[in-house]
Amino acid sequence: MGRFDGRVAVITGAARGIGFATAQRFCAEGAKVAVIDLDESAAADAAARLDGEAIGIGCDVSDAAAVEAAFERIVAELGGVHVLVNNAGVTRDNLLFKMSEDDWDLVMGVHLKGAFLMSKAAQQHFVAQKYGKIVNLSSVSAYGNRGQANYAAAKMGIQGFTRTLAIELGPYGVNVNAVAPGFIATEMTDATARRLGMDVDEFRELNAQANPVRRVGLPEDIATAVAFLSSDEASYVTGQTLLVDGGAKLVS
Ligand code: NAP
Numbered sequence: 001m002g003r004f005d006g007r008v009a010v011i012t013g014a015a016r017g018i019g020f021a022t023a024q025r026f027c028a029e030g031a032k033v034a035v036i037d038l039d040e041s042a043a044a045d046a047a048a049r050l051d052g053e054a055i056g057i058g059c060d061v062s063d064a065a066a067v068e069a070a071f072e073r074i075v076a077e078l079g080g081v082h083v084l085v086n087n088a089g090v091t092r093d094n095l096l097f098k099m100s101e102d103d104w105d106l107v108m109g110v111h112l113k114g115a116f117l118m119s120k121a122a123q124q125h126f127v128a129q130k131y132g133k134i135v136n137l138s139s140v141s142a143y144g145n146r147g148q149a150n151y152a153a154a155k156m157g158i159q160g161f162t163r164t165l166a167i168e169l170g171p172y173g174v175n176v177n178a179v180a181p182g183f184i185a186t187e188m189t190d191a192t193a194r195r196l197g198m199d200v201d202e203f204r205e206l207n208a209q210a211n212p213v214r215r216v217g218l219p220e221d222i223a224t225a226v227a228f229l230s231s232d233e234a235s236y237v238t239g240q241t242l243l244v245d246g247g248a249k250l251v252s
Pocket of ligand 1: 012013014015016017018019036037038039059060061062086087088089090110114137138139140180181182183184185186187188189
């Protein structure tokens with residue numbers, strides 16, 4: 001008996017990294033899972049690697065028509081939707097004076113417009129059935145991080161978005177929360193190491209030493225928190241942003 005038996009979980013950016021680990025967690029706890037990612041074959045491949053019922057859908061979360069089509073498929077193929085995890089993300093880091101308008105727009109588009117479109121599509125099902133869970137991925141970078149004006153603004157925007165949806169949707173049985181990860185070992189942080197001209201392992205070790213628990217986070221650390229916030233055990237928790245960062249923010 002799993003916490004998500006009979007539930008359908010939609011997870012964006014789930015072809016790899018935190019999204020994939022979250023999809024694995026939901027499957028392991030009984031959910032049917034829709035893996036959403038930019039590339040249809042990567043999404044289908046990830047879905048095939050999950051140990052449970054799952055489908056992969058190619059969808060740019062910042063494209064309204066693609067999001068609408070994705071939800072039609074999810075409902076037709078999996079029978080409904082109960083949990084939405086807005087996890088898809090990109091970084092386009094640069095100091096403000098070198099940041100292009102395209103890099104600003106892309107980061108806003110994927111994180112903020114993507115979460116908006118996906119949540120808007122999900123809420124019509126959630127409100128009708130008086131049940132739903134939304135978990136949005138913020139970041140400790142929301143509190144400010146050199147070279148990430150676009151990403152920090154989007155991730156703090158996610159926190160305001162989360163609090164507002166919690167107020168609007170709470171009366172309809174919908175909980176909305178966010179998780180703000182610290183450093184998690186994924187392709188995203190490996191790409192940052194390469195951009196800084198650092199060895200990936202050295203970069204991870206540097207970040208491990210920067211928090212009280214002296215290790216980097218793993219995608220599974222975030223999946224665990226997302227699953228808790230999506231579960232009925234957390235039905236009295238809403239509008240919150242949970243930092244999962246090994247305590248890094250306490251000491252920085
Ligand atoms: P990741 O390994 O880069 O995975 C992100 C996934 O999102 C990729 O598969 C990517 O596809 C997909 N994606 C990008 N744009 C998309 C779009 N428009 N529509 C649908 N899918 C899209 O990233 P991660 O490290 O797992 O991060 C997951 C989330 O956690 C992100 O929101 C990130 O900002 C947040 N986060 C991560 C960390 C960390 O340390 N890793 C820390 C704080 C917050 P492509 O590969 O095709 O681009």
